[in-house]
Amino acid sequence: MKIEMISAAKGEFPLDLAITNIKLVNVFTGEIYPAAIGVYRDRIVHVTQPGETELEARAIVDGKGKYAIPGLIDTHVHIESSMVTPGAYAAAVLPHGTTTIVTDPHEIANVLGEEGIAYMIQASKGLDLRVLTFLPSCVPSAPAVETAGADFTAEVVERLIEWDDIDGLAEVMNYVGVIEQHERMRGIVEAARKAGKIAQGHAPTVRGRSLSAYLTAGIDSDHECRNGEEALEKIRAGMIVEIRESSMSFNAEAIVAHIRDKGYLPNVTLCSDDVFANDLVARGHINHVVRRVIEEGVEPVNAIRFGTLNAAERLDAKIWEPSRRDALRTSFYWRM
Numbered sequence: 001m002k003i004e005m006i007s008a009a010k011g012e013f014p015l016d017l018a019i020t021n022i023k024l025v026n027v028f029t030g031e032i033y034p035a036a037i038g039v040y041r042d043r044i045v046h047v048t049q050p051g052e053t054e055l056e057a058r059a060i061v062d063g064k065g066k067y068a069i070p071g072l073i074d075t076h077v078h079i080e081s082s083m084v085t086p087g088a089y090a091a092a093v094l095p096h097g098t099t100t101i102v103t104d105p106h107e108i109a110n111v112l113g114e115e116g117i118a119y120m121i122q123a124s125k126g127l128d129l130r131v132l133t134f135l136p137s138c139v140p141s142a143p144a145v146e147t148a149g150a151d152f153t154a155e156v157v158e159r160l161i162e163w164d165d166i167d168g169l170a171e172v173m174n175y176v177g178v179i180e181q182h183e184r185m186r187g188i189v190e191a192a193r194k195a196g197k198i199a200q201g202h203a204p205t206v207r208g209r210s211l212s213a214y215l216t217a218g219i220d221s222d223h224e225c226r227n228g229e230e231a232l233e234k235i236r237a238g239m240i241v242e243i244r245e246s247s248m249s250f251n252a253e254a255i256v257a258h259i260r261d262k263g264y265l266p267n268v269t270l271c272s273d274d275v276f277a278n279d280l281v282a283r284g285h286i287n288h289v290v291r292r293v294i295e296e297g298v299e300p301v302n303a304i305r306f307g308t309l310n311a312a313e314r315l316d317a318k319i320w321e322p323s324r325r326d327a328l329r330t331s332f333y334w335r336m
């Protein structure tokens with residue numbers, strides 16, 4: 001198969017599909033130019049350079065002069081908040097250009113525990129949407145206050161984080177527990193580190209030395225910035241700030257006010273967190289967040305980079321065995 005793909009890339013035989021007559025938004029160089037995209041089997045094997053002649057393919061799709069960008073990536077979402085199954089969720093977001101999501105099955109885990117997580121993983125297999133599942137870190141979110149359906153102690157997390165289909169530790173909401181070094185949270189974050197998986201953050205209002213403590217613990221992202229100065233402080237500290245536009249939180253305006261004059265920022269990504277099904281259909285998904293940050297003054301190609309390249313780099317650089325990483329790189333960048 002691999003040899004055949006290489007031959008297809010070389011042009012030894014016609015491709016399966018060519019998408020012609022497009023304006024390619026090149027997220028690496030920031031250029032926009034006419035191009036054609038060549039597909040063989042399930043991979044993009046060639047994209048024409050400026051001035052290169054058209055591709056030979058068995059099927060041609062006319063892009064009608066539209067812009068083509070890499071697949072959009074949501075770096076933090078809870079599918080359950082849309083109150084649909086993963087399959088229905090994929091059907092809703094794919095037409096909006098999203099090809100990859102990082103999901104935290106936190107809601108179902110609070111009701112059904114590991115059985116719920118196993119269901120979400122199973123139901124996400126075989127979809128055209130790439131679903132990366134991170135393990136809920138705070139089940140229940142308020143221990144001793146909730147009557148939750150499960151209790152994910154450090155021992156439970158140590159076991160579940162090793163599952164092949166678990167790609168990271170999801171939003172570590174108990175930031176106080178991390179900063180104060182509570183035993184439970186120390187064990188949970190340590191489990192992710194030992195497994196070599198990303199630990200994703202949730203740190204509203206955490207700044208200064210508390211922020212440094214949270215970062216030093218190994219948690220490197222945040223999608224809870226409602227305040228632009230706080231977001232800028234986090235970006236300056238090298239944290240990955242995920243700009244969120246959900247059905248109830250609208251953070252693009254405040255954050256962009258503090259970053260619009262900073263040019264390209266490599267550590268900003270976009271996320272939707274919790275979106276009602278009707279909003280997904282009517283408003284869109286990450287394409288809506290891209291639009292919002294552009295409206296607030298981010299240069300369009302940079303906004304697209306936030307939703308594509310930056311997210312891919314964030315997920316690609318730090319996790320998984322090389323074979324998985326190869327697959328991610330190819331399809332993150334070039335899946336339509």
Ligand SMILES: [Zn+2]
Pocket residue numbers: 076077078104171273
């Ligand atoms: Zn969340």
